[in-house]
Amino acid sequence: MTLTHDALCDLAVKWLKRPHSQNGHGCNVAVSEARSGWGGEIPDAIGFRIATPNVGSVVVECKVSRSDFLADKAKPHRKERGMGHWRYFMCPEGLIDIEDLPEGWGLLWVNQRSHIKIRCGAATGVTLGYDAMKEVFSAWRQNANEERERFLLIKLLSRVGDADQMNRWIREANTERQRIARIADDRARQLRELQAELTAIRLKEWSTTQ
Structure with missing residues (x-):
């Protein structure tokens, strides 16, 4: 499989929907490249989960070049008031290192067989017991721009x-x-x-x- 941006976005949506038993976030809803309002953030993939312990939103930004990652990393909403209670960059294996990440972001590597490896982030805790998983998710949780998320969800629902x-x-x-x-x-x-x-x-x- 060629690791294009679109291919990574598709993988990200599928991963967001995966249950914890398959190392995913278990989101009830996940979509790719949905607008969050005029001039707002357009996450490559975003999912929403309503079951405890990780109730909230998850954003995955997909990068296939290092220059794109570095430009994206500088955006204001990557530092504050961004979408997603939990956030990840997804990239071809080795393109981004943990040391490159903005504070609080996780990292997902994808190999040539489209297998996803969780390098860091809240999802490292999904296979742990309930209490330990809850602690991991709490440690990685960020403040999310819930106004933008609400706009996105309502817009999606209106299209249904x-x-x-x-x-x-x-x-x-x-x-x-x-x-x-x-x-x-x-x-x-x-x-x-x-x-x-x-x-x-x-x-x-x-x-x-x-």
Whole structure:
């Protein structure tokens, strides 16, 4: 696989969605190159997670050249008021070193087989126990520009369609699922009762032949 910028962005989105068991952040939603408002930051990939202990946003910036990384590193939102409670640079293996990173940023290396290696960052704690993982994520957490993130999420949701109609469909689907579950429980109970009756009949027939 050629490690182009677009290829890294695709990998970053997939990685953000990976569960902790696969060394990912377990984000519920992740997108690439979504605008955060007029003149605002456009993260190469951003994900959002709602489950503890790492509730929040994760930004991944993808770089395929060192000059691009150095120019990007100097941007004001890389130093403060940027997006992402946790932040990473992703690059081809060896392009960026840990010593090059802005404070608080993690680093992801990608080899020629598209395997991602976590060099540093909060994700180094995803395979630890709950308490240890919580400490690691807390140590790497940064203040995020939540206004920009809220804009991005609302804009994305507006593009999906009518949010209220979607919510109605979800409620109806949940109601139907609960109805089917009740029917299944009733059928299972009836089956158990029939099996008990059949067992009793067989025992009675057996006792009369002895």
